[in-house]
Amino acid sequence: MRSTAAAAAAAAAATALLAAAPAALADTIKITATSDLTFDPSEVTAAKGDVLEFHFEPSNHSVAMGEFGSINGPCVPANEGGFFSGYMPTSGGENEKVFQVTMNSTDPMVFYCTQSNHCAQGMIGVVNADDGQLDGYKTNASAIANAVAPKSVFGGVLTTEADASDDDDSDDGDDGGDSSDSSGDGDQDDEGAAGTVRAATGGVALAAVGAVFAMI
Ligand SMILES: [Cu+2]
Numbered sequence: 001m002r003s004t005a006a007a008a009a010a011a012a013a014a015t016a017l018l019a020a021a022p023a024a025l026a027d028t029i030k031i032t033a034t035s036d037l038t039f040d041p042s043e044v045t046a047a048k049g050d051v052l053e054f055h056f057e058p059s060n061h062s063v064a065m066g067e068f069g070s071i072n073g074p075c076v077p078a079n080e081g082g083f084f085s086g087y088m089p090t091s092g093g094e095n096e097k098v099f100q101v102t103m104n105s106t107d108p109m110v111f112y113c114t115q116s117n118h119c120a121q122g123m124i125g126v127v128n129a130d131d132g133q134l135d136g137y138k139t140n141a142s143a144i145a146n147a148v149a150p151k152s153v154f155g156g157v158l159t160t161e162a163d164a165s166d167d168d169d170s171d172d173g174d175d176g177g178d179s180s181d182s183s184g185d186g187d188q189d190d191e192g193a194a195g196t197v198r199a200a201t202g203g204v205a206l207a208a209v210g211a212v213f214a215m216i
Pocket of ligand 1: 033037060115123
């Protein structure tokens with residue numbers, strides 16, 4: 001009985017520590033660049049360590065990080081940092097690739113599609129934004145012509161959707177063809193990095209359990 005209680009206490013302590021470590025509770029937040037020229041959802045909250053996973057519907061969208069109040073105006077890449085998926089064309093169903101961005105801050109953030117006038121038409125989304133920030137950005141964006149795109153893909157990981165648990169029908173046919181091209185674009189390295197994060201998190205939990213037993 002005593003050991004059961006100790007184990008329960010250890011488990012509770014480990015859970016509390018895990019809750020305090022953002023990486024341990026990292027969520028994947030799916031955001032779709034839709035054929036309707038929107039991001040769905042367009043407003044999300046994310047913790048440090050969470051992953052924004054962008055999906056791309058027809059016909060040719062992208063996602064880049066912008067900057068609230070930029071002197072360069074809306075629909076322009078952030079002056080520092082950020083990310084850009086590159087263009088993700090697809091004629092039927094979602095592009096088989098998704099773009100994953102790991103949040104390293106909880107500061108309000110805005111992203112947009114760089115395709116021609118999509119940003120001006122409201123293809124914009126925000127993370128951890130205050131009330132009104134999305135609408136304000138959209139209003140400013142509506143006055144411009146075309147968005148500005150970064151020169152190259154950066155700030156995230158382009159990977160296949162193999163890990164997604166909610167594949168829709170249109171993706172099933174695509175997955176079979178991914179294996180041949182996934183080896184040459186760094187997917188293996190990406191998965192290795194994610195595995196390392198999980199391993200490190202497990203180490204923290206085990207260390208916490210050990211510490212509790214030592215105190216009892
Ligand atoms: Cu677009």
